[in-house]
Amino acid sequence: MGEFIPRATRFVDLPxxxxxxxxxxxxxxxxxxxxxxxxNAARDNVVLLLTGLSPNAHVAAHPLDPTPxxxxxxxxxxxxxxxxxxxxxxxxSLGSCKGSTGPPSTDPATGEPYRLTFPDLSVEDIADAAAFxxxxxxxxxxxxxxxxxxxxxSALSLLTRHPxxxxxxxxxSSAVHSLPFSIAIRSLQREAIxxxxxxxxxxxxxxxxxxxxxxxxxxxGMVTYRSAxxxxxxxxxxxxxxxxxxxxxxxxxxxAVEGYLERQAQRFARQFDPNSYLYLSRCMxxxxxxxxxxxxxxxxxxxxxVEKALVVxxxxxxxxxxxxxxxxxxxxxxxxxxxQFLALESPEGHDAFLxxxxxxxxxxxxxLSEL
Amino acid sequence: MGEFIPRATRFVDLPxxxxxxxxxxxxxxxxxxxxxxxxNAARDNVVLLLTGLSPNAHVAAHPLDPTPxxxxxxxxxxxxxxxxxxxxxxxxSLGSCKGSTGPPSTDPATGEPYRLTFPDLSVEDIADAAAFxxxxxxxxxxxxxxxxxxxxxSALSLLTRHPxxxxxxxxxSSAVHSLPFSIAIRSLQREAIxxxxxxxxxxxxxxxxxxxxxxxxxxxGMVTYRSAxxxxxxxxxxxxxxxxxxxxxxxxxxxAVEGYLERQAQRFARQFDPNSYLYLSRCMxxxxxxxxxxxxxxxxxxxxxVEKALVVxxxxxxxxxxxxxxxxxxxxxxxxxxxQFLALESPEGHDAFLxxxxxxxxxxxxxLSEL
Numbered sequence: 001m002g003e004f005i006p007r008a009t010r011f012v013d014l015p016x017x018x019x020x021x022x023x024x025x026x027x028x029x030x031x032x033x034x035x036x037x038x039x040n041a042a043r044d045n046v047v048l049l050l051t052g053l054s055p056n057a058h059v060a061a062h063p064l065d066p067t068p069x070x071x072x073x074x075x076x077x078x079x080x081x082x083x084x085x086x087x088x089x090x091x092x093s094l095g096s097c098k099g100s101t102g103p104p105s106t107d108p109a110t111g112e113p114y115r116l117t118f119p120d121l122s123v124e125d126i127a128d129a130a131a132f133x134x135x136x137x138x139x140x141x142x143x144x145x146x147x148x149x150x151x152x153x154s155a156l157s158l159l160t161r162h163p164x165x166x167x168x169x170x171x172x173s174s175a176v177h178s179l180p181f182s183i184a185i186r187s188l189q190r191e192a193i194x195x196x197x198x199x200x201x202x203x204x205x206x207x208x209x210x211x212x213x214x215x216x217x218x219x220x221g222m223v224t225y226r227s228a229x230x231x232x233x234x235x236x237x238x239x240x241x242x243x244x245x246x247x248x249x250x251x252x253x254x255x256a257v258e259g260y261l262e263r264q265a266q267r268f269a270r271q272f273d274p275n276s277y278l279y280l281s282r283c284m285x286x287x288x289x290x291x292x293x294x295x296x297x298x299x300x301x302x303x304x305x306v307e308k309a310l311v312v313x314x315x316x317x318x319x320x321x322x323x324x325x326x327x328x329x330x331x332x333x334x335x336x337x338x339x340q341f342l343a344l345e346s347p348e349g350h351d352a353f354l355x356x357x358x359x360x361x362x363x364x365x366x367x368l369s370e371l
Numbered sequence: 372m373g374e375f376i377p378r379a380t381r382f383v384d385l386p387x388x389x390x391x392x393x394x395x396x397x398x399x400x401x402x403x404x405x406x407x408x409x410x411n412a413a414r415d416n417v418v419l420l421l422t423g424l425s426p427n428a429h430v431a432a433h434p435l436d437p438t439p440x441x442x443x444x445x446x447x448x449x450x451x452x453x454x455x456x457x458x459x460x461x462x463x464s465l466g467s468c469k470g471s472t473g474p475p476s477t478d479p480a481t482g483e484p485y486r487l488t489f490p491d492l493s494v495e496d497i498a499d500a501a502a503f504x505x506x507x508x509x510x511x512x513x514x515x516x517x518x519x520x521x522x523x524x525s526a527l528s529l530l531t532r533h534p535x536x537x538x539x540x541x542x543x544s545s546a547v548h549s550l551p552f553s554i555a556i557r558s559l560q561r562e563a564i565x566x567x568x569x570x571x572x573x574x575x576x577x578x579x580x581x582x583x584x585x586x587x588x589x590x591x592g593m594v595t596y597r598s599a600x601x602x603x604x605x606x607x608x609x610x611x612x613x614x615x616x617x618x619x620x621x622x623x624x625x626x627a628v629e630g631y632l633e634r635q636a637q638r639f640a641r642q643f644d645p646n647s648y649l650y651l652s653r654c655m656x657x658x659x660x661x662x663x664x665x666x667x668x669x670x671x672x673x674x675x676x677v678e679k680a681l682v683v684x685x686x687x688x689x690x691x692x693x694x695x696x697x698x699x700x701x702x703x704x705x706x707x708x709x710x711q712f713l714a715l716e717s718p719e720g721h722d723a724f725l726x727x728x729x730x731x732x733x734x735x736x737x738x739l740s741e742l
């Protein structure tokens with residue numbers, strides 16, 4: 001899995017054993033992270049960034065890795081997360097395959113990859129590992145924890161499990177728990193991977209790989225990451241160029257939107273470990289901030305000890321719908337936090353924070369500049 | 372495929388050859404239909420009902436088949452489509468597997484099932500076959516053609532290709548063409564079936580059947596037939612009863628919504644021919660009323676020669692969204708028709724016309740009673 005790890009990635013060893021929320025423990029596990037900008041003398045300028053399901057820790061171009069990162073438009077000198085001021089620590093989630101320990105990692109007990117012997121993964125584990133990472137780097141408190149999508153769940157879990165660790169919070173297109181629509185979509189994505197004979201109950205190799213299942217899972221993902229309205233404008237009923245249409249397949253892709261899904265999926269399929277995908281996907285369904293906190297969701301949110309929070313949602317997001325963003329904002333606002341809630345009109349749905357720089361930059365820049 | 376045909380089904384032989392819109396022709400083809408109520412003396416009381424992708428012609432309980440039909444709440448004595456007044460003719464779409472000729476039917480030229488040698492199927496063919504059927508039954512003009520979902524596409528095609536055949540029209544949750552979101556969903560459904568090794572390029576048998584693919588296709592369908600909001604209320608984050616959860620599968624269904632999808636899919640998978648599903652699904656993507664009419668969509672709609680039309684859409688429908696219903700209403704209204712447009716607030720999404728009897732009955736009953 002070494003080919004998945006970006007060049008500027010560094011590592012923190014987790015304590016052994018590292019107990020897992022749903023049982024079991026990891027031994028000799030590590031967390032991959034990348035940093036941008038420098039810590040200041042007071043060591044109080046850390047912005048901790050927790051990602052969605054698929055990104056690695058390479059959030060932006062880095063002296064050791066000049067390729068664009070997954071949030072290139074937002075992180076860097078003079079950008080909304082301004083690395084002239086902030087020391088950005090972007091953490092690759094525990095369970096992922098981009099450097100942090102996950103199902104494709106070697107189990108020291110056997111010398112073989114964990115695969116499905118990896119213990120149940122929870123958002124709580126991702127949060128605990130991230131909290132350990134910033135502390136291991138010598139920071140007792142971060143100025144802000146930013147979480148996007150699944151990363152917002154991780155951030156909320158971190159805030160409730162590690163009170164005092166963060167001074168402020170930015171939540172983008174996330175949720176306190178998954179609702180049935182997104183559970184259904186992820187269930188179908190997992191089913192597509194598991195139904196692929198190449199999956200072999202997690203025991204695939206390069207020559208036997210659930211390629212078709214990964215393509216199907218990613219395509220279904222794309223359908224829910226974007227919005228119908230964006231696609232009406234972008235693709236309409238346009239057809240693919242004839243030379244890109246496979247011959248001899250009476251049901252092969254024909255419309256431009258089908259070609260787009262195929263290209264997006266092909267880009268992803270060999271870049272993400274299928275077992276990691278299954279574990280991360282499942283932990284999003286399981287996460288429930290209230291359940292995790294042993295109280296009602298609203299009470300869990302009200303207890304969060306940040307001074308300020310910015311909660312941003314997108315009106316066209318069908319995977320983490322706006323009502324879930326409002327729930328976070330209302331819940332945090334009922335506590336001690338000064339909360340700003342923004343409902344953006346981006347047409348790009350859940351993915352808007354990755355592409356709609358024009359709408360996302362100003363509020364994020366303003367919030368951080370006022371910290 | 373005989374087991375798919377309801378008991379009250381009757382048949383009309385299509386002319387031989389029956390030319391197909393995209394080329395080729397059928398020989399010895401037939402259309403399955405069911406009737407409810409009696410023709411009046413003037414033979415002007417026919418309501419022609421064109422269905423969505425999956426229903427058969429058994430629309431309601433019948434003297435020869437007392438089992439409930441797919442629109443039981445709406446068709447019958449004293450119901451909105453009142454069979455004391457109307458002679459209802461419900462047609463099983465050409466290409467389906469519920470009695471009308473389709474891919475599982477025997478090709479008289481070979482004595483073998485057509486499977487993928489069935490010619491390209493178009494909504495235009497479904498419309499032509501339905502028009503032929505009512506004329507073969509001795510009706511030169513129907514009082515109303517009702518189309519639901521795909522059946523609304525068939526109805527619009529019939530109205531433009533057979534001007535004068537219908538005096539009025541009810542369009543429910545349909546479209547003048549498919550937009551990229553629904554094309555993407557259907558493309559993924561077809562891919563799930565084709566990716567199943569049991570599909571064998573359409574050459575499956577009882578012992579090798581794309582069961583998993585059909586389950587996945589139906590589950591994805593259900594996700595788009597209902598609405599996220601309905602499921603929030605209906606399922607929330609409830610778990611399945613422990614006794615229904617498969618043992619030994621770390622990624623098996625766990626949430627109530629997953630169990631619901633599984634049950635719905637199991638009910639469907641062996642009740643619909645996979646090749647028929649692929650052909651019908653594809654023809655919905657292809658259909659484009661404007662293209663079919665050789666003019667702009669608006670012009671095609673304005674030319675429709677009905678006296679009155681009722682266009683009903685549902686605000687939570689993500690598959691045939693409300694803007695597409697408004698497009699039909701506006702387009703028909705620009706012509707000679709007196710058009711009523713209704714945007715219902717049903718939580719059940721695209722499926723609302725099948726289940727939200729309370730909201731659908733009054734306007735449908737009123738429209739028909741005023742004819």
